[in-house]
Amino acid sequence: MAYQNIAASLSPQDIKEIKAALQTVQQKMPFLITLSTEERRKLVKMGDKSLAFVNNSITAAQSNREILPSTFDVEELVQDYQLAATLTELLISMQQLTEQVDDTLMAVGSEAMTSSLTVYDYVKTASKKTPGLKTVAEQLGERFKAIGKGKSAKTPVS
Numbered sequence: 001m002a003y004q005n006i007a008a009s010l011s012p013q014d015i016k017e018i019k020a021a022l023q024t025v026q027q028k029m030p031f032l033i034t035l036s037t038e039e040r041r042k043l044v045k046m047g048d049k050s051l052a053f054v055n056n057s058i059t060a061a062q063s064n065r066e067i068l069p070s071t072f073d074v075e076e077l078v079q080d081y082q083l084a085a086t087l088t089e090l091l092i093s094m095q096q097l098t099e100q101v102d103d104t105l106m107a108v109g110s111e112a113m114t115s116s117l118t119v120y121d122y123v124k125t126a127s128k129k130t131p132g133l134k135t136v137a138e139q140l141g142e143r144f145k146a147i148g149k150g151k152s153a154k155t156p157v158s
Contacts, residue, residue: 006108006111054081058074119140120137120141124140
């Protein structure tokens, strides 16, 4: 669907239910962990191309248990592979949702900023003639002070 102006809202009940659904997802996966950057760097990675390799190694392990040490747990390998495949499937769905939320946030944020810039331009212009608007214009102008000294902030009027 082509992007159009977003005119939507979420009720407090909707927000509550969405957060509850996210909590349910987390509760269904109590085994989830958080890795440090160093831990992530050290791990052997399994990407899309590696799924077939792992699947083939399972077949080889199941067919040739006698060549593996007795301490090697083939069932654990199978379980890890199945969980990895399932998490990959779930991750794709979650990434699609995250991308949609991110894109919507970017678009609606842009709409809000564009409208706010218009308000700021009108307030700045009107503050020269209308008593009491100078303080409002200065307050709104605080947003642009960090942009850089000597550079003027360009605020489009739509």
